Amino acid sequence: MGRRLMKGNEAAVHGALMGGCTHFFGYPITPASEIAQAAAYYFTGAGRTFLQAESEVSVINMLYGAASAGARVMTASSGPGVALMGEGLSYLAGARLPSVVIDMQRAGPGLGNIWPEQSDYNMVVKGGGHGNYANIVLAPASVQEMFDFTRKAFTLADTYRMTVFILSDAYIGQMMEPVTIEGPVLHGERKEWAVYGDAASRKNLISSIYMSPPLQRKHNEDLQETYKRVEREIVDYETYLIDDADIVFVAYGIAARIAHSAIHTLRDKGVKVGLLRPKTLFPLPREIIESIARKGVSLVVVELSSGQMADDIELASKGMAPVSRYLTMGGETPTVAELVQRIEEDFVHGGKK
Structure with missing residues (x-):
């Protein structure tokens, strides 16, 4: 707590802890690797869960699994990694599972280089995977906002049952600025729709598949209503x-x-x-x-x-x-x-x- 000098990447991890994140799943990629590194240190020290997966595909599916069990989950990557997560992001949206993903943008296409770019805009803002879905996308412009936006992202994710992206860039992640860390930890509550492995949640089912076209249509229409609500309520x-x-x-x-x-x-x-x-x-x-x-x-x-x-x-x-x-x-x-x-x-x- 208090005022500290830190990188944007590190500030995001402190924001996640203060936002009540319980599980961080990650795979390193420049210029986001310090986020996983800091999470490995701070999450385990705070009694939260950190796990490095073998790939970004595994990461996004770990988010799906833990989110379905009611956990507050997040990961962080850069453009090439987020691209690999596309299918899983669509599944998260289809199953209406809350999650937080940080994209520290780097130059592309392909491997490109590790310097900042903002060319992931379409991939992140327009969805990224298949289907008619959207992500909430927050765009910090300072290290303080890396902390603030990540902290509030988990509440937004739970409120709307959506993936919240922190769309940043290599400069914001690597620069060092003073950050004020204050306020209560925003712990999540028990989710009535989640699967906790107990009698109370036995009836719950997490899925994104609707074999009936009318049911799939209704599901899509419900998603669009959620996105319209987001557009009414959280413009900033x-x-x-x-x-x-x-x-x-x-x-x-x-x-x-x-x-x-x-x-x-x-x-x-x-x-x-x-x-x-x-x-x-x-x-x-x-x-x-x-x-x-x-x-x-x-x-x-x-x-x-x-x-x-x-x-x-x-x-x-x-x-x-x-x-x-x-x-x-x-x-x-x-x-x-x-x-x-x-x-x-x-x-x-x-x-x-």
Whole structure:
């Protein structure tokens, strides 16, 4: 408890313990390996369960098994590992089993490299496995938020019976910042639907298979109603200096940190720029995006991908405002100076605005 200096990866483990996580199943992959390493140390010390599996496929199925028995479960990986978990993630969604998964994004496709990217957006926000399902997706932009978001993820997972993703990146996981660890441990309660191996839960059955098409249809419709409820109830975002802005950056994770710094330099030059930072990527804060676009303000998406989130921002803006894409891939990130130069070239000298 108290204030400590730590990496984002370590902060997530402390958040998990404070969030009442009982079981961590993991398999190491850079840049997420410190999460499993810290879990091996802290979970066993706290009397919780840590188990390293032989592969990511085993990991996600261990989450399925323990979650069905009422445990609060989590794992952490990076893009290649999460890709291997795709089938299991779909099964978790189909069986409505709560779980928490951290994805510390790295550059791809393929093995790529270990530097940060945001190219797992579609895989995580759009589901990843087969079928009509969604994950709750939280996007931290600091080490403190790695702790805070992971801590609350288990309550969200239990409330909606969904997988909650912490979608972060290599920089947020590796940087060190002060973290305040406080508040009660958010222990879970007994789940009326889980299988505990006792008389009270004998009637319960965990499955994602419905051999009857009408029953499968009803199950899918019920899932969609849950996702609509999530969109009504947990949208979260941060705005910065948008009230008088002519240009608004839209970014999450490390890209939002860089955009935030660029705003001050641009404002000193007389360019009115603000920031919208989604804290939830599903649900996406569509109403505030539409509200900003309705004013005719230019939206500039700063993203470490080919524009995966930018596609959703364009849809949410409904054509009411121009959407520019400042995109970087391959593990490189734009500098503050580069963002400032792009804005000056496109909007001050280029005349977009």
